[in-house]
Amino acid sequence: MSVTIKQIIDTLPSSPVELESTVDQLLYGNENDEVSEIAVTFMANQEVLEQAVQLGIRFIISHEGLYYSHHQAYPLPEDSDILYEREQFIKKHGLAIYRYHDHCHRHQPDLITRGLVNKLDWQKHISLETAVATIVQVPPTPLQAIITAVKDKLQLPYIRFRGEQSKPCRNIGVLVGYRGNGASLIPLIAKHQLDAVIIGEGMEWEAPEYIRDAAALGSPCGIIVLGHAESELPGIDLIGEMLQQALPQLQVHHLKAQPIYTIG
Structure with missing residues (x-):
């Protein structure tokens, strides 16, 4: 059974008090679209986006932003070819992406x-x-x-x-x-x-x-x-588990990229 993206967003745990400003928002996609599989991830980098496409997942909940800054910035070609190409990849494959950062940190407990x-x-x-x-x-x-x-x-x-x-x-x-x-x-x-x-x-x-x-x-x-991602990945696991329990009709995936650093 499918549910709408808006239903999924409304199911996410939130802050007990209203936030005056937040980066949490639907960055791409239509909230009325229906999906049967979703992905949660620490950061929807290119590796994760390609995993989603290969699995046929069209809706991603990403903790961190898409363009290497805490605050969302929609890229222009003159800013960086890489930023622009990433946005074109998202649009080409019809991906919906929701940024979920502030409410899960402001939730009690974090x-x-x-x-x-x-x-x-x-x-x-x-x-x-x-x-x-x-x-x-x-x-x-x-x-x-x-x-x-x-x-x-x-x-x-x-x-x-x-x-x-x-x-x-x-x-x-x-x-x-x-x-x-x-x-x-x-x-x-x-x-x-x-x-x-x-x-x-x-x-x-x-x-x-x-x-x-x-x-x-x-x-x-x-x-x-531990590293930023390494410290927060277990929290992404927890959010995925909570979503799966709240919406059992969905198939929830936790997509992970390889560690950003290697050691020599």
Whole structure:
């Protein structure tokens, strides 16, 4: 059985309060079109768009934007041939794309963060959930064991980290996406005396340098850097599962691109 794109959009979990401005919108397509299969994805890059076309999927829910900026910009040929060619590909194949970013982050709890916490099997250890971070209290565990568990559960080829690997960690902060910046992370570490933090990404000269100096001054804290997409993919999984439960007549796919970096 098919449902309309508008019905699917209306089913997506939303913020408990109205947002004054948001990037969440139908970027391409007609909300009255009916579909029987959809895809959720971290970012509808070219690899993901081509996967959708090969699978015959015409509606994609993308967490991040299409044109390498948080705010949507419709490309012109003179801006970049690549941007323009991507838009032509979308139009040629009749793809409908909905940007779903702000409402899932503003939802209580933040669905993207909760997805990562659930994937790490820490949902029973949550001690605090804020708008930008979740703090868990786990049994004291060496930093190295946490690193190994995170790599295994997220199936990551590598993780960047800093900290004494034998240090027992109990209070751990989890911040997805680009929330690993100093303004978000430094006060959190200080206020809650965190033993370790897990982040997506952030300025390397902000929180990581703070953590390095904190260790030199006798207040060690471990940091584990997953990557932006790697930290948010479990949240996309969660959103896909929620949609599948709410609309069982749909077939929901989670399309993923290969990691953006390789290591040498």
